[in-house]
Amino acid sequence: MEAIYTEIRIALYAIWRMRWLALAVAWAFCLVGWVMVMRVPASYESSARIQVQVKSLFGDGSEGDMQRSVDRVRQSLTSTEMLKRVVKNVSNGERPLTSYESLSLIGALRGGISITAQGEDLLEIKTRISLNGISEQQTAYIVRSVTQQLIDIFVQENVIGSKVNNEEALRFLDQELARRAKELADVDRRRAQITQDTLGALPGTGTLEQRMDAVRNEMVSLESNLMQARSALAAMNGQLAATPAQIPAGSVGGLDTIDQRIASLEGQLSEAISRGWTEKHPDVIAIRSQLSQLRAEKARGGTRSVPMTPNPVYVSLKSMQAERQGNVAALEARKQQLEQAITLIGQRQLTAPGQQIDQSRLDRDYDVLRDQYNKLLERRESAKLRSDATGKTDGVRFRVIDQPSLPREPAAPNRTMLLTAVLIAGVVVGAGVGFAKSQLSSVFTTTQQLAKASGLPVLGSISEVITADTRQVRRKQMMWFSSAAAGLPGMFMLLMLIEFIKRIMVS
Secondary structure, eight states: OHHHHHHHHHHHHHHHHTHHHHHHHHHHHHHHHHHHHHHSOOBEEEEEEEEEOHHHHSTTOOHHHHHHHHHHHHHHHTSHHHHHHHHHTOBOSSSBOOHHHHHHHHHHHHTTEEEEEETTTEEEEEEEEOOTTSOHHHHHHHHHHHHHHHHHHHHHHHHHHHHHHHHHHHHHHHHHHHHHHHHHHHHHHHHHHHHHHHSTTOSSSSOHHHHHHHHHHHHHHHHHHHHHHHHHHHHHHHHHHTSOSEEEOSOBTTBOOHHHHHHHHHHHHHHHHHTTOOTTSHHHHHHHHHHHHHHHHHHTTOOOOOOEEEOHHHHHHHHHHHHHHHHHHHHHHHHHHHHHHHHHHHHHHHHOHHHHHHHHHHHHHHHHHHHHHHHHHHHHHHHHHHHHHHHHTTSOOEEEEEOOOOOSSOSBOOHHHHHHHHHHHHHHHHHHHHHHHHHHSOOOSSHHHHHHHHOSOOOOOOOOOOOHHHHHHHHHHHHHHHHHHHHHHHHHHHHHHHHHHHHHHHO
């Protein structure tokens, strides 16, 4: 803690040695910053709130309609023609605006008008402008006058133009609906005739290309299924050929005959193959090994004659064979039907290319016309509802909740905060420059710094002897420095006083 305290004292002393440089930098920084802050034109803001009948003005009163109407009003009020109307009737409280002032005001208003919806039936109109070459008192009066003009124009445009716009919109929509309905009927009639001539007695739905694609896709799938069914039938035929129709009915002397054992193993082999086992399956290899041994034993004379009985495996395979034969026959019959359909559609495509082109074009036209007709019908119903609501409520009603306010202080910039920030920043920058300059000089404040820098032991230090003349000179220098340093907050207080007087004059 003592080391930190010592370092702080050393830093403060270093700044104190360069106090004139620090003070000059602080003065320069503050003067530049204060001039820039004072030259920024003040922006004044005035706002007003209007209550409207949402159902009459915005259709069904939904939030989406409200927002769309607010956007439309905002765009109309910020157009060049509308701003010219606003500026034409605005004065600065003493005289009408000059041409240059009017152009400057129009440019400032393009981005200074804000219209927002508050709740279901409230609109807030807010205007913020800043003008060069005009006093702040005149700017405050102008911004209130502009807000009042915007309210007057907004009410006038909606009250006068609401009924006229609704009637014109309804008349236009009725004409368009009648024309689109006639076009739809003509296209629908031509589509029905072409469909009858071209697509009659053809399978499927849609155009010739769509029906051909559907049939061909089904044919591809059918051929794949037919190939699988034929493969399954061929495998079944192979299994049936390898399976005996009869097997021995019993055993002799308590022991199974060789033929009976061979037949049993052959049945097991057929069942394994029917399950899809390959020749490399361990069970299949074992069964074939046993069959080879029994057949060798039979060849050496081990056969015994026994009664025979129908093989149940053979009967089951026979039933499965009949089922698969029926499946193959059904697929082949369906394939013949699809081939006939492809031939018939192909003949229609060759004999009626013009009808096919007309059909595609009419389908596209019909879809486009139908979508346009539905949109127009929806707009007509909405316009009719709005017109009926406006007529029953005697038009749109407005009520100004909050009159346009005369601003008493600028909305931006906050000069009080900026002037204070410049003063603080100037002092910090001045102190920083003085400290940096002291670090660059080869002056040591304490004996410890000298010993650390030189690497040699410091035996002692000699105190400065100040004479009466030197003390008098330093006293005068301190007075000059104090006066110069006191001038910095004095200038700050003077600027704050000027800002306070400006606000009093505006209010």
